[in-house]
Amino acid sequence: MKEKIGRVVKVAGPLVVAENIPQAKMFEMVYVSDKNLFGEIIEIKGNKASIQVYEDTSGIGPGEFVYSTGLSLSVELGPGLIGSIYDGVQRPLDELRKEYGDFISRGAYKPALNREKEWLFEPVVSKGATVKTGDVIGKVQETPVIMHKIIVPSGIEGEIISIIEKKKVTVEEVVARVKTMEETKEIKLFQKWPVRIARPVMKRLPPINPLVTGQRVIDAFFPIAKGGTACVPGPFGSGKTVVQHQLSKWSDADIVVFIGCGERGNEMTDVLMEFPELKDPRTGRPLMERTVLIANTSNMPVAAREASVFTGITIGEYYRDMGYNIALMADSTSRWAEAMREMSGRLEEMPGEEGYPAYLASRVASFYERAGRVFILGSGKEATLSVIGAVSPPGGDLSDPVVQATLRTVRVFWSLDAQLAYARHFPSIHWLRSYSLYVDMLSDFYKKEMGEEWIEIRQEAMKTLRREAELQEMVRLIGIDALSSKDRLIMETARSIREDFLQQNAFMDADTYTSLKKQYRMMKLIHLFNKLAAHALDKNVGLDKILSLPIRIEISRAKLIPEKELKKFDAIEEKISSLFNTLVKEVENG
Amino acid sequence: MAKEYVTTREIAGPLLIVDHIEGAKYNEIVQIKAVDGSIKNGQVLEVDGDRALIQVFEGTAGLNLGGTRVKFLGRGVEVGLSPSILGRIFNGSGVPIDGSSAIISEKRMDINGNPLNPYARNYPSEFIQTGISAIDGLNTLVRGQKLPIFSGSGLPHAKVAAQIARQAKVLGKEEKFAVVFVAMGITFEEANYFMEDFKQTGALERSVMFLNLANDPVIERIATPRFGLTVAEYLAFDLGMHVLVILTDMTNYCEALREISAARKEVPGRRGYPGYMYTDLATMYERAGRIKEKKGSITQIPILTMPEDDKTHPIADLTGYITEGQMFLSRNLFQQAIYPPIDVLPSLSRLKDKGIGKGKTREDHADVLNQLFAAYARGREVRELAIVLGESALTKADLIFVRFADEFEQKFVKQSEYENRSIEETLDIGWRLLSIFPVGELKRIRPEYIKKYLSRYTTFSAGDTKNAD
Numbered sequence A: 001m002k003e004k005i006g007r008v009v010k011v012a013g014p015l016v017v018a019e020n021i022p023q024a025k026m027f028e029m030v031y032v033s034d035k036n037l038f039g040e041i042i043e044i045k046g047n048k049a050s051i052q053v054y055e056d057t058s059g060i061g062p063g064e065f066v067y068s069t070g071l072s073l074s075v076e077l078g079p080g081l082i083g084s085i086y087d088g089v090q091r092p093l094d095e096l097r098k099e100y101g102d103f104i105s106r107g108a109y110k111p112a113l114n115r116e117k118e119w120l121f122e123p124v125v126s127k128g129a130t131v132k133t134g135d136v137i138g139k140v141q142e143t144p145v146i147m148h149k150i151i152v153p154s155g156i157e158g159e160i161i162s163i164i165e166k167k168k169v170t171v172e173e174v175v176a177r178v179k180t181m182e183e184t185k186e187i188k189l190f191q192k193w194p195v196r197i198a199r200p201v202m203k204r205l206p207p208i209n210p211l212v213t214g215q216r217v218i219d220a221f222f223p224i225a226k227g228g229t230a231c232v233p234g235p236f237g238s239g240k241t242v243v244q245h246q247l248s249k250w251s252d253a254d255i256v257v258f259i260g261c262g263e264r265g266n267e268m269t270d271v272l273m274e275f276p277e278l279k280d281p282r283t284g285r286p287l288m289e290r291t292v293l294i295a296n297t298s299n300m301p302v303a304a305r306e307a308s309v310f311t312g313i314t315i316g317e318y319y320r321d322m323g324y325n326i327a328l329m330a331d332s333t334s335r336w337a338e339a340m341r342e343m344s345g346r347l348e349e350m351p352g353e354e355g356y357p358a359y360l361a362s363r364v365a366s367f368y369e370r371a372g373r374v375f376i377l378g379s380g381k382e383a384t385l386s387v388i389g390a391v392s393p394p395g396g397d398l399s400d401p402v403v404q405a406t407l408r409t410v411r412v413f414w415s416l417d418a419q420l421a422y423a424r425h426f427p428s429i430h431w432l433r434s435y436s437l438y439v440d441m442l443s444d445f446y447k448k449e450m451g452e453e454w455i456e457i458r459q460e461a462m463k464t465l466r467r468e469a470e471l472q473e474m475v476r477l478i479g480i481d482a483l484s485s486k487d488r489l490i491m492e493t494a495r496s497i498r499e500d501f502l503q504q505n506a507f508m509d510a511d512t513y514t515s516l517k518k519q520y521r522m523m524k525l526i527h528l529f530n531k532l533a534a535h536a537l538d539k540n541v542g543l544d545k546i547l548s549l550p551i552r553i554e555i556s557r558a559k560l561i562p563e564k565e566l567k568k569f570d571a572i573e574e575k576i577s578s579l580f581n582t583l584v585k586e587v588e589n590g
Numbered sequence B: 001m002a003k004e005y006v007t008t009r010e011i012a013g014p015l016l017i018v019d020h021i022e023g024a025k026y027n028e029i030v031q032i033k034a035v036d037g038s039i040k041n042g043q044v045l046e047v048d049g050d051r052a053l054i055q056v057f058e059g060t061a062g063l064n065l066g067g068t069r070v071k072f073l074g075r076g077v078e079v080g081l082s083p084s085i086l087g088r089i090f091n092g093s094g095v096p097i098d099g100s101s102a103i104i105s106e107k108r109m110d111i112n113g114n115p116l117n118p119y120a121r122n123y124p125s126e127f128i129q130t131g132i133s134a135i136d137g138l139n140t141l142v143r144g145q146k147l148p149i150f151s152g153s154g155l156p157h158a159k160v161a162a163q164i165a166r167q168a169k170v171l172g173k174e175e176k177f178a179v180v181f182v183a184m185g186i187t188f189e190e191a192n193y194f195m196e197d198f199k200q201t202g203a204l205e206r207s208v209m210f211l212n213l214a215n216d217p218v219i220e221r222i223a224t225p226r227f228g229l230t231v232a233e234y235l236a237f238d239l240g241m242h243v244l245v246i247l248t249d250m251t252n253y254c255e256a257l258r259e260i261s262a263a264r265k266e267v268p269g270r271r272g273y274p275g276y277m278y279t280d281l282a283t284m285y286e287r288a289g290r291i292k293e294k295k296g297s298i299t300q301i302p303i304l305t306m307p308e309d310d311k312t313h314p315i316a317d318l319t320g321y322i323t324e325g326q327m328f329l330s331r332n333l334f335q336q337a338i339y340p341p342i343d344v345l346p347s348l349s350r351l352k353d354k355g356i357g358k359g360k361t362r363e364d365h366a367d368v369l370n371q372l373f374a375a376y377a378r379g380r381e382v383r384e385l386a387i388v389l390g391e392s393a394l395t396k397a398d399l400i401f402v403r404f405a406d407e408f409e410q411k412f413v414k415q416s417e418y419e420n421r422s423i424e425e426t427l428d429i430g431w432r433l434l435s436i437f438p439v440g441e442l443k444r445i446r447p448e449y450i451k452k453y454l455s456r457y458t459t460f461s462a463g464d465t466k467n468a469d
């Protein structure tokens, strides 16, 4: 569909300026030169259009042709997305490798959805039915865990005048025809959607349920809601990627979209090698069967990096529109912002803070705004899209404009701390700096699932951690000896909360995922020990005696108790109670 | 015959602006002839209509407006490749400087390369034994990793890098290996140190060197590492060799980048470095790795000296954001005569988890590593506290940690420049040091390993501290 033609007048890295493109439109896709370099119009001034080009522009010069397509930058949405790995503009990287080899050469192209593969389509409406945008007309079992619903594309409303029977079809075959007011529309297994426009929903709702992640510090203290937004800022090596990988693996979303935006190639390989092997604890199926990967690594063209987050979120919205709960990770949104900054610089726009464009904050906000809990079009069913973005501020400095713009929008802040990371306290989510604005909205859920007591125990644990920080300050000034036994017990309990509960090793099988139930039991052990220890102190039992109880080792190893053997907690609890009983009796009996 | 232009309109720093040109392409190379007949090389940074902006690798000294002749060569910067490139020494622009003739190339490649398809990558997981405990034990290097040395001026990063190059091996394998050494703005003396070291160990025949020294043209440094990495890709993925690439000093590279950016009057990022420096560095660092179904690998050890030992300086910061960990050299340890002065706390190998453990190093490795870290971190913390409050303010338990931290530095981190420790030796030293703690403190080690390994070392500190509390 390349026809109308303009000419290149300027090339500056990924920015190409072209003249006289007929009817140039903002965000229109174009091809530059006969090398077919793919780009998008991002500014129009008079007869000149600025194009951000998604491939290396070396060897391009003035005078070369620019072909317009008349289409906005769009993605293909249909069966085959799950399990795929795409670049920032949805080129399938596995297919590209087959065709072009290990390195990505310029002008390489393959359609996002395989054109030969056949899917078993099963209609769910019949001829004569009236349908509107968002209605499901059929389904395809995309993976053993994902039923792909074929939904009526935007703007189509009318009567089904034909629909095929249950049979195998490719994505391009017409499965149904709809007679609308104006004309007859064909529906195929796939549709297209312009990435920069949010897909519509029936109604937006406040979130009420948590996205359960199996990560103790998150679920217990700083939960994210299904349909919520969170950010993970932190200096390099503090654990942003591991947190996002953990959430991709273990959170109870139906589908995960992971966007590697300007980060390392090996991290994508890691996912590609691990996810087909790892099993979703809920379905028992390989995680890859619920995962879509977007990989526009740091060495890939920077303009395509800018597009990658939109490509990813559009795919997320598409599955949401089938009624699923989606979790989307973007690692790292800072690289996306930097891509914006680079294009803005080349456009010679007036720079804002740190050279970022003045529209940085509004772009960030509108990206996270695409998250949410909604009633979807068509059936009106409930579905969610949760968005979690990593932020990589220079030097870990939280005054960075990208961090600040993000914090103004998102509701959960997991602040990764360099000191904790050095001490190998992972996840290095700082318990005093982080917050979740969902805690209150979710408390009904927690009360129902885990009991009233959970809320109290959790609050008390947080109080202990806060108190610890104050006491530490005192110790720094006057030494540990100055503390009362009571205060020293608080310090010990806080340490136990940190080491035995908050620390969670992502690379240890027994520790990498913890169910809510087990989180509760773990926390309760610490709580119980502390309560009885405080009581024992009142009864004049010496603190040293208490702290040298060998049961503390069992508390510290409780994280390794398998999910299937939670009964073991009963035994430890009993042992704690009886040990303290004995201690107190010893003192009472002189 | 390409046309020569004498239409230079402006010369600013390392940049030339040439007018009235036809058909210039972005990124193509140009040849520039000064009035005195000397030849310089450049590259097109931007073309706008009939005007081209050119960066001159050798600098613009000696160029003038009227007499400068500029010729566009219609191709990017390329390097000629053949197996005979091994053992050769080039300048920073890829011209041989070892007295032998130019190599007869079987293949030419653009030095910018193409991005490796993430789908083609194979995850690095083969343990490289460097013989240095602070690396092998705690920040394990694997084949295909990019692990920089964060150093400061005057610190022995060259020694550490040379020791790694000398001792690195994959256990139980004899395979073709090669070293690509890229010097950017370092002194002759330092470059010569590497050369002599390679010579003595016989590694020189298996090395390719690209030398841009302190008195060589600054802007040339932009191209030098790309020559080296293109050769590395050829050796690794065409010839199936395991290539270790040493890039030193990335700080000088970044300064060259800044100089161009300033001359272009770009909006500066932090401390004057260009906003695209992350991407620029990534296009080099990401050229490390492995490829599925291919034999070879590229392991990168970039070296950078942090201005004022500041790790939040953009050069260190952006590098850390791209590489797979970092090794920190500490001035403090260096002053205590501890070699290698690797500060293990801020150091990190992110790929270690897949390179260690049963069948790779030893089953107990991960646990020992975690425990050593935790204990050393606590020891350091307490030691600092003791400086403020005095030792008397410490509890008995704290004192053990302080002692541990001291011994850890003296016995585990410290070793000689020619000491090549096996991974077993390294882990054994670790256990011996840990044996001064009561078992209850070893929370990060699985009980079965404590049982199996700790008993071997309990005599080490018998009595005194063991049952103290």
Ligand SMILES: Nc1ncnc2c1ncn2[C@@H]1O[C@H](COP(=O)(O)OP(=O)(O)OP(=O)(O)O)[C@@H](O)[C@H]1O
Pocket: A234, A235, A236, A237, A238, A239, A240, A241, A242, A243, A263, A392, A426, A427, A428, A504, A505, A506, A507, B320, B321, B322, B348, B349, B350, B351
């Ligand atoms: N939960 C965890 N359990 C164990 N180790 C962890 C955990 N989180 C992080 N780590 C360790 O920290 C290292 C760095 O983590 P990660 O790669 O996630 O950092 P990052 O913040 O994404 O850094 P960058 O900004 O450079 O990408 C990991 O390679 C791992 O060794």
Ligand SMILES: [Mg+2]
Pocket: A240, A241, A242, A263, A331
């Ligand atoms: Mg990361």
